[in-house]
Amino acid sequence: MKHTAKLLTLGAVAALTLAGCAAGPADGDSNEGSGDLGDVAFLYHTLEFEFMVGIQAGTEECSAELPFSKTTILSAQANSNTQVTQFQDQLAAGAKGIVFSPNVSAELVPAVEAANDAGVPVITVDSLVADGELAGSVTFDNVGGGAVAADFIAEALKDEGKVLELTGPQGAFHAELRHQGFIDQIGTFPGVTVETRDAHFSADEALSITVDVLTDDPDYQAIFVHTDGMLRGVLSALEQLGLTPGEDVIVVGLDGTPEALDLVRDGSVAATVSADPIAMGCEAAQMMAKVLEGGEGSDVLVPATLVTTENVDDAELWGNKPLG
Amino acid sequence: MTQTTDGALAVNEAAVTTRRRFDPARLLQDQGLIVVVLIFGLVLSLLSPTFLTPTNLMNLLLQASTLGVMALGMTFVIIGAGIDLSVGGIPAIVSVLAVGLVVRGELPVWFALVVAIGVGIVVGLANGFAITKLGIAPLIATLGTLSITIGLAFAYSGGTSIVPVPDFYNLLRRANMFGIPINIIILAVLAVVTHFVLTRTTFGRSLYAVGGNRQAAEMAGIRTNRVILFTYVISAVAASIAGILFTARLASGSPQTGIGIELTVIAAVVIGGTSLFGGRGNVLGTVLGAVLITMVTNAINLLGVPTAWDRVLLGVVIVIAALLDVFRLRIHERWMSRKAS
Numbered sequence: 001m002k003h004t005a006k007l008l009t010l011g012a013v014a015a016l017t018l019a020g021c022a023a024g025p026a027d028g029d030s031n032e033g034s035g036d037l038g039d040v041a042f043l044y045h046t047l048e049f050e051f052m053v054g055i056q057a058g059t060e061e062c063s064a065e066l067p068f069s070k071t072t073i074l075s076a077q078a079n080s081n082t083q084v085t086q087f088q089d090q091l092a093a094g095a096k097g098i099v100f101s102p103n104v105s106a107e108l109v110p111a112v113e114a115a116n117d118a119g120v121p122v123i124t125v126d127s128l129v130a131d132g133e134l135a136g137s138v139t140f141d142n143v144g145g146g147a148v149a150a151d152f153i154a155e156a157l158k159d160e161g162k163v164l165e166l167t168g169p170q171g172a173f174h175a176e177l178r179h180q181g182f183i184d185q186i187g188t189f190p191g192v193t194v195e196t197r198d199a200h201f202s203a204d205e206a207l208s209i210t211v212d213v214l215t216d217d218p219d220y221q222a223i224f225v226h227t228d229g230m231l232r233g234v235l236s237a238l239e240q241l242g243l244t245p246g247e248d249v250i251v252v253g254l255d256g257t258p259e260a261l262d263l264v265r266d267g268s269v270a271a272t273v274s275a276d277p278i279a280m281g282c283e284a285a286q287m288m289a290k291v292l293e294g295g296e297g298s299d300v301l302v303p304a305t306l307v308t309t310e311n312v313d314d315a316e317l318w319g320n321k322p323l324g
Numbered sequence: 325m326t327q328t329t330d331g332a333l334a335v336n337e338a339a340v341t342t343r344r345r346f347d348p349a350r351l352l353q354d355q356g357l358i359v360v361v362l363i364f365g366l367v368l369s370l371l372s373p374t375f376l377t378p379t380n381l382m383n384l385l386l387q388a389s390t391l392g393v394m395a396l397g398m399t400f401v402i403i404g405a406g407i408d409l410s411v412g413g414i415p416a417i418v419s420v421l422a423v424g425l426v427v428r429g430e431l432p433v434w435f436a437l438v439v440a441i442g443v444g445i446v447v448g449l450a451n452g453f454a455i456t457k458l459g460i461a462p463l464i465a466t467l468g469t470l471s472i473t474i475g476l477a478f479a480y481s482g483g484t485s486i487v488p489v490p491d492f493y494n495l496l497r498r499a500n501m502f503g504i505p506i507n508i509i510i511l512a513v514l515a516v517v518t519h520f521v522l523t524r525t526t527f528g529r530s531l532y533a534v535g536g537n538r539q540a541a542e543m544a545g546i547r548t549n550r551v552i553l554f555t556y557v558i559s560a561v562a563a564s565i566a567g568i569l570f571t572a573r574l575a576s577g578s579p580q581t582g583i584g585i586e587l588t589v590i591a592a593v594v595i596g597g598t599s600l601f602g603g604r605g606n607v608l609g610t611v612l613g614a615v616l617i618t619m620v621t622n623a624i625n626l627l628g629v630p631t632a633w634d635r636v637l638l639g640v641v642i643v644i645a646a647l648l649d650v651f652r653l654r655i656h657e658r659w660m661s662r663k664a665s
Contacts, residue, residue, distance in 0.1 A: 072628035079584070080574050082621075085387055089625035092380040093372070106487040107574040110497060130487065171484050 037292040038096030039070040042285075043086045044125075045103035047075035049229065050257045050323065051277050055101070055125060057323045058281025066289040080107035087111035091118050097135075097288045101126040105173060121291045125284045126277075127173045136297025138284045140275040142174055145304035146181025149252050152271050152306055153186070153222045156250055160191035161221040164213055166199040166206045166234070168226045175201070178226050178254060201226060203233035210237035214249075221249060228253040228260035228272055235268055246270060256307055261319040264312045274305040278318045356652040357596060357612045360645055364619055372626045382505070384615070384622050389507035390569045392614035394585065395592040396511075396518045397562025399610045400555040401462075402593050403522070405535045405602025408556060409466040410451055411563040411589055413473030414444045415582030418567030420481040423577025426490045433492045441564045447473055448560025452553030466556075470586065477579035486577035496572040507569055511611070514562075519607040527551065536603025591638075592617050595645040597652075616641065 042059050046052055056073055063071040072090065076083035080103045090098060091114060098115055102108040105127060112132030115122045121135035128137055153163055165182060168175030179196065186192050195213065199205040206225060210233070214220055218241075223234050231253045238245050245251050245268045253260045256274025263269035280302050291297045307317060314320065368375040394411050401408045418440040425436035447469050454465040499506040522528040533541040534548045542548050563582070570581045596613030598605025620641050624634040 070628075072625075074625060074628070080578065080580065081570065081582075084573055085621060086625050088383050088387065089380075089622055092377065092383040093374040093626050104485055104576070104578065104580070106485050107576045107578055109487075110573065110575045169483065 036067045036069045037289060038068065039072065039090075039094060040068045040097045040099065040285075040288055040292075041086075041090040041095045042071065042073045042281075043076065043083060043090070043098060043100035044073065045076050045083060045101045046078045047073075048077070050259075051255055051275075052101070052126075053323045054277030054318050055281035055284075057321075058278035058283075059099070059285050060281075061278070062282035062285040066285060068289070071285075076103050078103060080104050083108060084111045087114060091115060091120060095120060097121050097123070097292050099123045099125060099284045099288050102129050106130045121288070121297070123284055123288055123291070123297060125280055134297070135291045136287050136299060138280050138287065138300045138302065140174075140277075140280065141301040141304050142177035142275075143181035143184075144301070145254055145273045145275060146178040146183075147185035148273050148304045148306050149224050149254060149271070150182045150185035150189075152308075153224060153250070153252055154189040154192050156270065157192060157221055159189045161193075162217075162219055163192060163194045163222045163224060164210065164220050165194050165196045166209060166223065166225045166230055167196060168199075168201040170198050172201075175226055182224060195220075199225070199230060199233075201229065203230050206230040206233035207237045207240075210234050211240055214238075214241055214243070222252065223249060224252045224254075226254055228255040228257040231260060231263060231269055231272075235263070256305070256317060256319045258319045261307065261312050261317065264307055264309060267309070271306055271308045274307050274317050274319065276302055276305070276318045278321060355597070355608060355612065356648045357609055357616065357645060360641075360648055361612055361616050361619070364616065364623075364641070368619065368623050368626075372623070374626055375623075380622070380626070382508075384618055385508045385511075386505045387622070388611075388614045388618035389505075389511040390566050390573070391585070391588060391592055391618065392511045392611050393514055393569070394559075394562050394566045394589045395596070395610045395614045396514055396607065397559035398589050398593045399518065399596070399598055399605050399607065400522075400531065400558045402590070402598045402600060403535045403602060403605040404531055404552050404555045405538070405600075406455065406462040406552060406555060407466065407590065407600075408451065408559045409463065409586045410447055410469040410473060411559060411566075412582055412584060412586030413470040413477070414447055414560055414563035415567030415570050415585070416477035416579050417447070417473045417480075418444050418564045419571045419581040420477045420486060420577045420579050422568060422571055423486045423489050423493075424480060427486055427488070427577070433490045437568065440567070441561065444560045444564030444567065445557060448557035449553070451560070452556035455556070456549040456553050474579070474583065477581075481577065481579045483579060485574070485579070487575070489571065489575050489577065493572040493575060496568070497575065510565070510569070514565075515607050515611055522607065527554065531555065532603055534602075588617060591642055595642055613645070616645065 044052055044055065047056055059073060074086050076086060083103050087098065098120055100122065102124060108129055109131045112122050112129050116133045123135050124137045126139060128139065163186065165179070167179050183194060186194055197209045197213065199209050210223065225231060225234055231251065234251055235245055238249060243249055250270040251268070252270055253272035254275065256272050260269060260272040264272060283300055283302065287297050374380050398408060398411065421443060422436050422440040425431045425439060426433055451466050451469055454460045455462050496506065501509055522531070530541065530546045530551050533544065533546055534551050538548055567581060571577060592613035593610050594600060595616060596609030598609065617638065620638045621634060624637065629637070
């Protein structure tokens, strides 16, 4: 037994010594390549759905051509606490710039402030933060997206009819802006009325709300969902109700995911609004490079593109590009 | 001086050894985990030039501190052969109340803190009551309170985080002593207190007895129900403190605070050598367990490992740590029997 104890002690001492040695020369590495822009971290709140994978793809594609010494891309798995940890780790690791999509805007303010204190510029993608200083932001034109959908629906209904709007959670950044854009624009068509319901961006809730609302009043001619992920729920609901999408009711989505484009192709979805995440990821990386080179950041809005059967095969649509 | 209270082992040992003096070799033998932490640290320092920087090590301890506080509370419960899943819900209800009562109810901060922690204690009492008096299995009873606390937190807050937080939380987030963040100091103080309670008080000794063999403890005149009930209250208080620390960390009263952390807390305790069968466990192991788990996420963040792999890596580390503990016990037993013969 004494041997085991001795061996363990020796091992521990060796480990400590080696660790000490490793720290010495390695510490100097942080200065290497003085001409370049340093390490940049991209902290995304999740990478578990296509839109965010699109942002990741754009980030990777464009970062490869920018003079960063290292790019790190992490997912917070939809957990604010994890995202704060990632901020702290990256700041400790000496990141020179942080690009991130906040999990919950208010909960990431301390993280942004910590970066501000460390003099590390922060750029948000996809959303904004409630407080703290940003060097810039890249977001989708959510208001414009809602308005494009409103125009398409009003035209399809020939300025007359009832629309069901299924939203994201009340108070959520994207949902508020999409709703605002949609309602304001549809207001310019006096013959069109809108019923708005909170479906929490959930396909499941979209399904039950659609069934309930259309059972109660079968007179709806269009359904607008705030995110393409909800389309499946709405289509299942229509099937359950014995309604044919495209004939009895037109369905319009937003995001322009590969799945939504397929649904536009087969005619079950009339249109979706494409919000190019690949361009957003790329734009954010380029803006960070510009800021680190001493330039100014800005607040960029990525424009909305309507996708119908006419342009659904356009190779420029992000939903038609391979991701990653 | 490491822990001497190994439940079943302690009985044998008492016959063989008298009070131990400090002995580094002995410490290593008791805490195989130190070796794991050091080896893992060595590997990390070779892979990442940042790992061993003072900034990162301080950052690592800061991140381990909240998990560590919760794990200290859980150590009591698990030594008593119980389990407490509700620690994944208590921080949420504490967080929304501690901020909401001030922001929406216009009550003073101290009062909101008292109410919030009070609610946490009520949850602990409810757990203890359901388990000892109603005879519900700990896993089920605390699964119930886990769901109830998260549900109440969402209902109270309306599902969104409550902001802005009172200045108290911004001060708490930035507070430090001699450059050491207050969270680390809180963990250190609570660890010392926990060690003292476990090893030097009647309650502590009773707890090991209850966890090791409840019937025997009962016959020896220990009020086992009271001891077990108390462990759930301690765990709830620890989770409530964590709820306050999380609130400061995110500067919001969020119903998502601490969601999903219960299994990580249990993992930290079990990696630290506390037996899920009860009767065995110690403070140093628990703190090391929390540090090791935090090292895994730190490593992933520093090395830019694709995030999907972090759960895999954490799982592998848990299994290795547990395996090491099994070896350690085996060696220990062989040593005991040799001494006895």
